[in-house]
Amino acid sequence: MHELSIAHSLVTTATDALDAERASGSDPLGRVKAVHLRLGRLAGVVRDALEFCYDLVTEDTLLAGSQLVIHDIDVVVFCNACQAERTLPGIQRFRCPECDKPTGDIRHGRELELEYIELE
Amino acid sequence: MHPRILEVRRNLLKKNDELARDLRGRFLSDGLFVVNLVSGPGTGKTALLRRTLGELLNRGYRPIALVGDLATDNDARRLAESGAPVRQITTDGVCHLEADMVARHLAEWSPGPADFLFIENVGNLVCPASYDLGESLRVVLLSVTDGEDKPLKYPKLFNTADVAIVTKADLAEACEFDRAAAEANIHDVRPGMQIFSTSAKTGVGFDAWLAFLIDQRTACGLPVRDERPFVSQP
Incomplete structure (x- = not known):
């Protein structure tokens, strides 16, 4: 259960980005409406647990009352035999879904990235 | 104020x-x-490590x-029974180690000159996978008592490791451990990963494991040591 520490890091990362934006002299920032996270299926983070923590860790921060929007990212590998990127149906079998050759060349699916913040 | 999007991508x-x-840079230098x-x-990290520390000491290394x-x-x-310097990190409930815990503990510790540092992570099949500790080699353990399908249940942990060790090989027969099935499962989640089989109790498989460790260290450009027993300072 490391989702609580991931959620803390989400708050810190978002707060830093908001502070930097404010310091850059941009227009006054509105309330944070939503935080968008790209979450790879191989990130090792349980979606439900992260959502469960979110309200708790955002309390009394700039993100209080905002919504966490998680975009799941499938695992995409490069198949050397096909010379193509392939999306895997799960994370239990690292084989090309077309030709069945094993491949560990992961191109997507490890993301744990704060993508953007939606402001009102 | 107007609705807007703040790109972060971090x-x-x-x-x-x-x-x-x-x-990692500091360790290698x-x-x-x-x-x-x-x-x-319960997979046998401590038993594997205790024997590994002892065997490396016997070969002239300073783990x-x-x-x-x-x-x-x-x-x-x-672990200290092996004769190697050992330091405990008590996480007080945190389920994994992070790089700053390693940095903090090393800053407060003077174990003397060393050529191998082993970090035994908290026993956990999920969380340690996400945290790089500055290691050059990540080793995942699977014991014959675990069941052959552990790699499929916890693919991320196996996928992020560099090498796997099947431990408690001395119990394999009693557990009806299907080695071929376990290896196939490991290779499904991490194609081509090298797999060792060891018993910390009997010492089976340790020669290959230690030769691999020493090779990996040399492959990082670190000097080879003489193979003679290390005599600790009085």
Whole structure:
């Protein structure tokens, strides 16, 4: 259960980005409406647990009352035999879904990235 | 004020990853080859490590170890029996080690010159997978008592490791352990990963494992040591 520490890091990362934006002299920032996270299926983070923590860790921060929007990212590998990127149906079998050759060349699916913040 | 989007595009583990990268550079320039041992509780990390430390001492190397645990220093005491310097990291309930815990403990510790640092992670099949500790080699353990399908249940842990060790090989027959099935499962989640089979009790498989460790250390450009027993300072 490391989702609580991931959620803390989400708050810190978002707060830093908001502070930097404010310091850059941009227009006054509105309330944070939503935080968008790209979450790879191989990130090792349980979606439900992260959502469960979110309200708790955002309390009394700039993100209080905002919504966490998680975009799941499938695992995409490069198949050397096909010379193509392939999306895997799960994370239990690292084989090309077309030709069945094993491949560990992961191109997507490890993301744990704060993508953007939606402001009102 | 008007509705807008603030692009961030930042990895949430960036702080840990950057610190780990710095640590890795520092370790290698200090001649230290760092190994991170990950597995569920009870897989035999401590037993494997105790024997590994002893065998490396016998071969003239100077291994040291950090051991992470939720509570108690039982593992550190068991490891210290090998004769190698050992330090406990008690995480007080945190389920994994992070790079800053490693950095903090090393800053407070003077174990003397060393060429291998083993970090025994907290017994956990999920969380340690996400945290780079600055290691050059990540080793995942699977014991014959675990069941052959552990890699499929916890693919991320196996996928992020560099090498796997099947432990407690002396119990394989009693557990009706299907080695071929276990290896196929490991290779399904991590194609081509090298797999060792060891018993910390009988010593089976340790020659191959130690030769591999020493080779890996040399492959990082670190100097080879004479193979003679290390005599500790009086």
